[in-house]
Structure formats: structure tokens, C-alpha cells
Amino acid sequence: MNPVESLKAKVRDIPDFPKPGILFKDITPLVKDPASLRLAVHHLLHPFLGRDITAVAGMEARGFIFGALAAWELGVGFVPLRKPGKLPYNVQSVSYDLEYGSASLEAHIDAVGPGDKVLLIDDLLATGGTAQASCGLIESLGAEVVALGFVVELEALGGREKLAGYPVHSLLRF
Numbered sequence: 001m002n003p004v005e006s007l008k009a010k011v012r013d014i015p016d017f018p019k020p021g022i023l024f025k026d027i028t029p030l031v032k033d034p035a036s037l038r039l040a041v042h043h044l045l046h047p048f049l050g051r052d053i054t055a056v057a058g059m060e061a062r063g064f065i066f067g068a069l070a071a072w073e074l075g076v077g078f079v080p081l082r083k084p085g086k087l088p089y090n091v092q093s094v095s096y097d098l099e100y101g102s103a104s105l106e107a108h109i110d111a112v113g114p115g116d117k118v119l120l121i122d123d124l125l126a127t128g129g130t131a132q133a134s135c136g137l138i139e140s141l142g143a144e145v146v147a148l149g150f151v152v153e154l155e156a157l158g159g160r161e162k163l164a165g166y167p168v169h170s171l172l173r174f
């Protein structure tokens, strides 16, 4: 099996979390294993090396894990997209639906701006609600979304279709 596919064994299935009927894909076993974490970040970023990217943005909370590592590897800054009420300065907000509820994200109004070329990174793509809303948030601040990267993609939930028009890269497709 190729090394990236072998990472699938590090994603743990938790049935009925956080609600009955949801099969939760738990990435904590992958993240706690140093070789798996390094391999995942390396392959997540492979398509983006050498690209004109000025910032990485990541969605709270699990997107912070891979987003911050991605920013470090690319040598650019990291922009946190946070759950409501957490950012201290003036914010721009966006609301959206996800597989098991609805939510909002916020960014500081000066987090990115015109001329910025942003790579959006999250742990997982499910319905695409979070990612689509995050694209809107970044664009509402005048920046461009260059591409999106996810460690896990749940293909049956159709997130990729919701992101039509954006380059989407995922590592582990279930």
C-alpha cells in the first residue's frame, strides 16, 4: 500500500458522534503519531510548493493543527478563522450549515486584504459548508482564495461540488 493510503488506518471511526447517525472521523491518532503527522503535512502541501501564496488560513479548531503547520512549511503567516466571540478586534462574520448543525466563523477585518493569495486548510471536507463559507469570508476581505487543502474528504457528502471553481486537494478520501 502506498504510504499516504496507509495513513487511513490512523483515522478512527466513532459511530454516532456528536449525534446519532454521524460516523465521526477522528484524526487524533494520526496527529499524535510523529511520522504520520509529518507525512500528512508533506503530502497535503505537495501541490502548493512554489505557488504564489501569501497566507494560510485555517478553520477553528482542527484546521488550526494543519493550517499552522502548513504556514510554517510554506514560510507564510497563519490566519485563524475563529468561532464567534473569540477574536478581540473588529471582525467579519459568516454563518453556514455543516454535517451535524450550523455554525459561524469570524476573521479580523485586517487579517487579509487585496493582493493576498490565500491557501485554506482544514482537517476534513464533509458537506463543504465550512469551506464554502470560509472562501466567502476571505473574499469579503478582498483577498483571493488560491486553493483549498484537506487531510480527509468524505466524498459521499459532496463538499467538492460545493467548491466548484476552486482547486481542491485532499489526501485521504473515504
Ligand SMILES: O=P(O)(O)OC[C@H]1O[C@H](OP(=O)(O)OP(=O)(O)O)[C@H](O)[C@@H]1O
Pocket: 059, 060, 061, 062, 063, 097, 098, 099, 100, 103, 122, 123, 124, 125, 126, 127, 128, 129, 130, 131, 159
Ligand atoms: O464540510 P462540513 O460539513 O462543513 O464539515 C467540516 C467541518 O466540520 C469540522 O469542524 P467542526 O465545526 O466540527 O469544528 P471543530 O474543528 O472545532 O471540531 C471539520 O473540522 C471541518 O471544519
Ligand SMILES: Nc1ncnc2[nH]cnc12
Pocket: 022, 023, 024, 025, 026, 098, 099, 100, 124, 126, 127, 154
Ligand atoms: N463525519 C465527520 N467526522 C469528523 N469531522 C466532521 N466534520 C463534519 N463531518 C465530520
